[in-house]
Amino acid sequence: MASPANEGMRQAWDGLEGANWSELAEGFERASTEHRIVLLRAAALAPGEDVLDLGCGSGALTLEAGAAVAPGRVVGIDLSSAMLANGRARAVGAGRSNVSFVHADAQVYAFEPASFDVVVSNAGAMFFDDQNAAFTNLRTALKPGGRIVLLVWQVLENNEWLTELRRALAIGRDLPTPPVGTPGPFGLADPDHTRDLLARTGYGSIRIEDTRPPMRVGHDVESAYAFLSRIGNTRGLLDDLGADDRIAALNNLRSVLAEHATPQGVVLGTASWLVTATH
Ligand SMILES: C[S@@+](CC[C@H](N)C(=O)[O-])C[C@H]1O[C@@H](n2cnc3c(N)ncnc32)[C@H](O)[C@@H]1O
Numbered sequence: 646m647a648s649p650a651n652e653g654m655r656q657a658w659d660g661l662e663g664a665n666w667s668e669l670a671e672g673f674e675r676a677s678t679e680h681r682i683v684l685l686r687a688a689a690l691a692p693g694e695d696v697l698d699l700g701c702g703s704g705a706l707t708l709e710a711g712a713a714v715a716p717g718r719v720v721g722i723d724l725s726s727a728m729l730a731n732g733r734a735r736a737v738g739a740g741r742s743n744v745s746f747v748h749a750d751a752q753v754y755a756f757e758p759a760s761f762d763v764v765v766s767n768a769g770a771m772f773f774d775d776q777n778a779a780f781t782n783l784r785t786a787l788k789p790g791g792r793i794v795l796l797v798w799q800v801l802e803n804n805e806w807l808t809e810l811r812r813a814l815a816i817g818r819d820l821p822t823p824p825v826g827t828p829g830p831f832g833l834a835d836p837d838h839t840r841d842l843l844a845r846t847g848y849g850s851i852r853i854e855d856t857r858p859p860m861r862v863g864h865d866v867e868s869a870y871a872f873l874s875r876i877g878n879t880r881g882l883l884d885d886l887g888a889d890d891r892i893a894a895l896n897n898l899r900s901v902l903a904e905h906a907t908p909q910g911v912v913l914g915t916a917s918w919l920v921t922a923t924h
Pocket residue numbers: 651654658659663673674677699700701702703706722723724725728749750751752766767768769770772773
């Protein structure tokens with residue numbers, strides 16, 4: 646039997662990774678505040694438009710889009726039941742009845758054809774094992790003339806929040822660089838590849854812009870440490886260390902975060918591609 650699409654990602658996001666993101670939802674939401682501002686400005690959502698939030702996670706962007714398009718509707722789609730539960734609870738709490746959530750894989754989900762004006766995604770479009778199938782499927786969900794607006798990570802080296810995390814936690818190890826172009830955070834890190842992908846899957850007016858919103862990881866060093874010491878990237882980097890090295894690595898993390906403390910909180914640099922295109 647053929648393996649189902651994105652099975653590894655489904656296991657991670659509907660398992661430990663999603664549970665971790667769900668627990669730390671507040672930290673992730675604060676850290677991506679400036680990213681959502683960039684994305685929503687580019688999307689220029691108008692009242693009455695219908696929006697799909699791809700890889701919506703705990704629904705921060707979904708709810709903001711819901712406020713922008715009401716009475717239009719926003720659907721968040723995600724693989725993680727834990728994060729979707731957050732999103733649903735927040736939509737109910739905020740009385741956002743034009744927002745709903747679907748637990749499904751956007752690569753294969755049978756969207757109603759031509760049912761959305763806009764697809765938005767903050768860091769949710771890089772995980773597909775068949776990018777051609779996924780972007781074709783998303784295009785069929787868009788109305789003719791509809792637009793897609795994505796933020797995707799640039800390569801690791803351009804993302805200070807990751808290079809600093811790795812500097813703190815390396816403890817003398819030569820850490821492997823994660824691959825570009827395979828399903829994962831850097832799946833769309835090569836802009837030439839993304840441009841070709843969108844062109845061959847039927848999109849036009851493709852623009853890819855360098856954007857570098859700052860990431861505020863905490864209001865002070867302790868809150869930044871409480872967040873970053875618990876994220877999946879940190880867990881992964883601590884995994885094969887002995888007890889003493891773990892303690893040393895976490896102490897390093899606190900010191901590195903102190904180097905980035907500002908009156909506005911602990912702020913680290915990021916680099917993304919802002920990808921826009923039309924159907
Ligand atoms: C890095 S998180 C970003 C979450 C959210 N957009 C945010 O900004 O906090 C990536 C999200 O994409 C979702 N995702 C990954 N592959 C997906 C797929 N094939 N279909 C739907 N969601 C997917 C994951 O479950 C996860 O919630």
